[in-house]
Every structure is written in structure tokens, then in C-alpha cells.
Amino acid sequence: MSIHSSGAPVMVASDLDRTLIYSVNSMALVGSDHLAPRMVVAEVYDAAPLSFMTRTAEELLEGIVERSIFVPVTTRTRAQFSRVRLPGSGHGYAVTTNGAVLLHDGEPDGDWSRHIQRSLGSECAPLDDVLCHLRGGAAVPAVLRVRTAEEYFVYSIVDRQALPDGYLDELGAWCEARGWMTSLQGRKLYCVPAPITKEAAVDEVRRRSGSGLLVAAGDSRLDAGILELADIAIRPSHGELDSDSFSLPNLTVTSASGVLAGEEILSFVSGVLAETLAPLP
Ligand SMILES: [Mg+2]
Known part of the structure; x- marks a missing residue:
């Protein structure tokens, strides 16, 4: 992991579905079939491929995982999340169940679960x-x-x-x-x-990991909080937030939509890392 010039590692928190990975119905491919991007399978369900990303997107993500604290942040349940295969899967932190579950190296964090149960109490x-x-x-x-x-x-x-x-x-x-x-x-x-949010869990990981700059990506209303929490945010030009014309001063919107927006998001994040990380000794 490289270190941000401030001395703290950069954290990248990203939603998965319709942000990084796409089902056939959400790919929104346009143009000639023979020019379509090459793709890799990111999820298999009932022995059939279900979610995909472009091959370029996967390569970009490999570089991001090496150079930052990369945290997948999803509304998927643990079981649904366990089917998703991404570079670095199973290592470090992951947020599932919309923030109710915090996984560390694949194991749920008991302290976080108790915190969530308490917060649900009377609210x-x-x-x-x-x-x-x-x-x-x-x-x-x-x-x-x-x-x-x-x-x-x-x-x-x-x-x-x-x-x-x-x-x-x-x-x-x-x-x-x-x-x-x-x-x-x-x-x-x-x-x-309302107390179960992605941003609360992302903030907890940020605190525990001592990371500095936070870069976040997401497409739905359940992602609005992590985009607001982030120093630098990006969302695709499709999905619920796009329908809401959701914007923030620090938020970039992709020019592509569908599966190519996923690639554009990862290219943007790679660019942020290249700009902000000190060169390795
Ligand atoms: Mg999503």
C-alpha cells in the first residue's frame, strides 16, 4: 500500500452493483457488437454467470487494491456478497448488508454488530x-x-x-x-x-485504518451518504442518484453509462491515486 503525502493511506470505498459490477440487464451496451468491451465474470449464481465488469475495469481495480485501502460497500447480504469475486476479495475490510455488517478478512466484526443492534433500539x-x-x-x-x-x-x-x-x-x-x-x-x-447506513460503517473503517483521503463511488440513494462523506466522489450517469440529479461540489459524474461507467469510475480513481500518492521509494 502506498502512502498519501499527508502520511495516511488513501481509502477507496465503492458500491458494487451498477457501480463496479453489472448484470446483463444493466450493462447498457451501445454501438456495434464487434466493438463491445471484453468482459470478465464477477459473480456466478446457480452455476450461471450473473455479474460482469470489463476486463480493463478489473485491471484498474487490481492496481487500486494494491495502492489503497479498498473497501467494497454493498447492500447485498453476506451470502450475496460472498459470490462476488473481485481482486483482493476476502482480505481487508468489506461493508455488507447496507452497513449492518462489517467484515474483516471475511469475518463479521462483533463490536460493530452490537453497535448496530443498540442503534436500532428505539430509533x-x-x-x-x-x-x-x-x-x-x-x-x-x-x-x-x-x-x-x-x-x-x-x-x-x-x-x-x-x-x-x-x-x-x-x-x-x-x-x-x-x-x-x-x-x-x-x-x-x-x-x-435509518440507523443502518453505508456511511456509518465506512466512517468506522476510516477511523480504524487511520486512512486520510477518502474516495467514494456509488449509484443509489443508499450511496448518497458515502459520497457526502468522501473527499472525492464519483457516480455513474445512470441509476437512482442520476434520476434525482444528485450533485455535490466534490462529485464527478461519468460521461459513460452502464458497464462502461464502471470502467470510467475505476479509471478516475486510479488517476486520483496517481496524483495524490507519493512515489514509492
Ligand atoms: Mg448500486
């Missing part, structure tokens, strides 16, 4: 209330399946086109009044207790 409605709301009297047919993530939060698979007008706003207000927040990403609708 937000119990998970069962949200489950009942989504499945009970207020249920709509466009919400196809409702699941819990490690008993921390709820996500639903939805038919976006069939969602009733105003449903998302109403659900958002209902959740907010109970200390929860919502996020719609592709076909997944998340309801997450």
Missing part, C-alpha cells in the same frame, strides 16, 4: 411492522416478492411498470415516519432502518 419501527405493511392491507400486486436481509431490513422484487402512481412516495413517507428509508434499484425496492 425505528421493528422490521415486522414494515413486513406487515408490505404484505398486509397496503400490499399491491406489483410488489411481487418480499424478503428480509439477515433480519436487518426488507427488500421486495417489484414490477416497476405496474406500480400504482404515488405508491413509492406514499411508501417513502410511511417509512420515514417510522425511522426507515426506501430506495428503488432496478427491480429491487429496499426498506432500510
Whole structure:
């Protein structure tokens, strides 16, 4: 790991899905097929490739992992995260379950879990209330399946086109009044207790690792906090934050969208590292 000129290592915190890795449906490839970028498989599920990144993106990430404290930050559960294969996988810190779980060398951190449990205490409605709301009297047919993530939060698979007008706003207000927040990403609708955030976990890793400059990337509302926490932030020109026209003074937006935005993000981060790291002796 190289050292920032301030003496502290640089930390790179990045969301995974639709930021670094892409399903076939989210790739948004344009142009002639024979000019498409070469790709590598980043996730296999049920014996079939599910998520990808460009080969160039993977090479860039290898360099970033060598030169920084690279921290994957995902809303995926531990089991979902364990399928993702990236350079450096299984070493160092990783944030899963939207910040409820902090992994260190692949093992969950007990202190962080206890901290999360305490913070849920009185600040937000119990998970069962949200489950009942989504499945009970207020249920709509466009919400196809409702699941819990490690008993921390709820996500639903939805038919976006069939969602009733105003449903998302109403659900958002209902959740907010109970200390929860919502996020719609592709076909997944998340309801997450407000104290469970990616930024709290990223801040904890930053404190423990003594890192200096923080560079962050993400595409959804659940990533807004890490972009705000970062010294330098970047997001793709697609996804929920792009729909919200989310901007910050220190935030760069990619010119590419889809899987090529992932490559552009990693190229940007590599450039930041090259500029800010002192040359190796
Ligand atoms: Mg994402």
C-alpha cells in the first residue's frame, strides 16, 4: 500500500452493483457488437454467470487494491456478497448488508454488530411492522416478492411498470415516519432502518485504518451518504442518484453509462491515486 503525502493511506470505498459490477440487464451496451468491451465474470449464481465488469475495469481495480485501502460497500447480504469475486476479495475490510455488517478478512466484526443492534433500539419501527405493511392491507400486486436481509431490513422484487402512481412516495413517507428509508434499484425496492447506513460503517473503517483521503463511488440513494462523506466522489450517469440529479461540489459524474461507467469510475480513481500518492521509494 502506498502512502498519501499527508502520511495516511488513501481509502477507496465503492458500491458494487451498477457501480463496479453489472448484470446483463444493466450493462447498457451501445454501438456495434464487434466493438463491445471484453468482459470478465464477477459473480456466478446457480452455476450461471450473473455479474460482469470489463476486463480493463478489473485491471484498474487490481492496481487500486494494491495502492489503497479498498473497501467494497454493498447492500447485498453476506451470502450475496460472498459470490462476488473481485481482486483482493476476502482480505481487508468489506461493508455488507447496507452497513449492518462489517467484515474483516471475511469475518463479521462483533463490536460493530452490537453497535448496530443498540442503534436500532428505539430509533425505528421493528422490521415486522414494515413486513406487515408490505404484505398486509397496503400490499399491491406489483410488489411481487418480499424478503428480509439477515433480519436487518426488507427488500421486495417489484414490477416497476405496474406500480400504482404515488405508491413509492406514499411508501417513502410511511417509512420515514417510522425511522426507515426506501430506495428503488432496478427491480429491487429496499426498506432500510435509518440507523443502518453505508456511511456509518465506512466512517468506522476510516477511523480504524487511520486512512486520510477518502474516495467514494456509488449509484443509489443508499450511496448518497458515502459520497457526502468522501473527499472525492464519483457516480455513474445512470441509476437512482442520476434520476434525482444528485450533485455535490466534490462529485464527478461519468460521461459513460452502464458497464462502461464502471470502467470510467475505476479509471478516475486510479488517476486520483496517481496524483495524490507519493512515489514509492
Ligand atoms: Mg448500486
